[in-house]
Amino acid sequence: MPRETILPFYMIYPLPLGAQEEEAMMRDLEYMQQLYPADAKKYQKRIAVVLDTIDYDGSLIYDEFPCRWQMYRLCQSIVAVLKREAQDAKEEISAEKWAWIEEMVQILLYYEVYKRRHTHKNKIKPVEVLRKYR
Numbered sequence: 001m002p003r004e005t006i007l008p009f010y011m012i013y014p015l016p017l018g019a020q021e022e023e024a025m026m027r028d029l030e031y032m033q034q035l036y037p038a039d040a041k042k043y044q045k046r047i048a049v050v051l052d053t054i055d056y057d058g059s060l061i062y063d064e065f066p067c068r069w070q071m072y073r074l075c076q077s078i079v080a081v082l083k084r085e086a087q088d089a090k091e092e093i094s095a096e097k098w099a100w101i102e103e104m105v106q107i108l109l110y111y112e113v114y115k116r117r118h119t120h121k122n123k124i125k126p127v128e129v130l131r132k133y134r
Contacts, residue, residue: 061113075106
């Protein structure tokens with residue numbers, strides 16, 4: 001029997017436990033997300049809506065190493081939407097609180113991107129594949 005057809009012992013049962021562990025981890029993360037405070041839930045929902053609009057093949061969120069500046073700009077656009085919604089609702093929010101909200105949105109954005117990247121692993125493009133298209 002040629003060596004190419006013999007599978008190593010660790011490949012006989014490929015990843016059934018690994019997939020189950022990742023699925024359990026994602027369920028746990030989603031449960032923890034439900035425990036967020038009210039403001040964090042509101043910001044997370046807005047972030048999810050914005051990410052739904054840019055969730056496509058080749059999106060910056062699926063790059064192997066997303067650009068820090070683009071992620072920062074995405075965060076700024078989400079904060080701008082939140083500010084506009086606060087003005088429409090006639091909410092008075094201090095500049096100090098906006099700085100805190102901006103940091104919170106940035107953390108929640110990175111978490112949501114991480115979650116989407118791991119639930120759609122096939123969309124993450126390695127650097128070698130991206131170089132072909134340049």
